[in-house]
Amino acid sequence: MSEILVNKLTGTSTAGSILVTGEGNSTTTNLQQGLVKVWFNYSGSGTIAYRDSFNCASLTDNATGDHTVNFTSSMTSDDYSSAGIVGNGNNADTANSQMRRGTSETGSIRLTINYASGGVTGLFDYGEITGNINGDLA
Amino acid sequence: MSTLKADTIQSTGGGAATLTKQHAAKAWGSVNANQSTPAFRDSFNYTSILDEGTGLYEFTFTSAMSDGSYSATMTCSANGSQTAFANIMTTGDAADSYRKYTSTIIGCTSWNENGGANGDPNHLNTLIHGDLA
Numbered sequence: 001m002s003e004i005l006v007n008k009l010t011g012t013s014t015a016g017s018i019l020v021t022g023e024g025n026s027t028t029t030n031l032q033q034g035l036v037k038v039w040f041n042y043s044g045s046g047t048i049a050y051r052d053s054f055n056c057a058s059l060t061d062n063a064t065g066d067h068t069v070n071f072t073s074s075m076t077s078d079d080y081s082s083a084g085i086v087g088n089g090n091n092a093d094t095a096n097s098q099m100r101r102g103t104s105e106t107g108s109i110r111l112t113i114n115y116a117s118g119g120v121t122g123l124f125d126y127g128e129i130t131g132n133i134n135g136d137l138a
Numbered sequence: 139m140s141t142l143k144a145d146t147i148q149s150t151g152g153g154a155a156t157l158t159k160q161h162a163a164k165a166w167g168s169v170n171a172n173q174s175t176p177a178f179r180d181s182f183n184y185t186s187i188l189d190e191g192t193g194l195y196e197f198t199f200t201s202a203m204s205d206g207s208y209s210a211t212m213t214c215s216a217n218g219s220q221t222a223f224a225n226i227m228t229t230g231d232a233a234d235s236y237r238k239y240t241s242t243i244i245g246c247t248s249w250n251e252n253g254g255a256n257g258d259p260n261h262l263n264t265l266i267h268g269d270l271a
Binding site: 001002004005006007008009010011012013017018019020021022023024025026027028029030031033034035036077079080081082083084098099100101102132134135136 | 139140141142143144145146147148149150152153154155156157162163164166167168179180181182183201202204211212213215261263264265269270271
């Protein structure tokens with residue numbers, strides 16, 4: 001197997017656009033578009049803090065179940081896609097938990113963390129909050 | 139720092155190059171579904187979104203996946219009070235559930251927890267990982 005050792009990849013026609021051949025060998029996909037631009041794993045319980053993250057700066061605790069993840073490098077607009085799951089890391093947690101997207105900005109995303117159980121809903125500081133952002137970097 | 143400049147990267151055999159222990163997403167999208175016609179705010183490798191009724195959507199890929207065994211992550215949130223939110227209940231529906239998970243299309247159902255019925259969310263986000271055709 002041939003191997004290229006390099007620290008940076010740049011498109012020759014467009015610096016931020018490189019095509020890679022897909023697994024089925026019949027099509028190509030854009031490398032930059034496919035890469036996740038932000039991911040995070042943090043605890044929302046007590047003093048909120050990242051366990052690990054990528055392209056994340058500070059973490060803001062706005063209120064119970066209301067947090068803001070700030071990016072190190074900003075996105076080009078607030079039209080990016082976001083996804084995530086939350087929980088308390090144990091099987092006894094039967095409440096339906098969900099991360100809800102609040103105010104989206106190029107440099108941050110505000111999340112509200114909800115639970116629903118037996119028709120009761122509310123905000124809650126879950127211990128396991130993970131998510132990612134796909135879209136275009138500025 | 140060395141920089142490699144190229145427009146297309148292939149393996150030496152002409153196939154997919156190996157990105158060691160990493161996998162790029164093959165499709166993603168951010169949709170406003172809380173309007174008469176759902177529309178992408180931004181997307182990658184989706185050609186269209188079809189409104190199949192309240193809380194029912196069908197996405198079509200631009201470049202197809204190899205089969206229907208890919209990973210799909212979808213989340214949504216509704217407008218309104220902070221405790222009114224929506225869930226992705228399933229990737230299919232009662233009419234044709236398994237048809238909605240093919241190499242070219244994927245469907246989803248959005249459920250409003252507070253309303254107790256399907257709902258059209260303000261933010262519908264999708265993320266697809268797997269093998270392209």
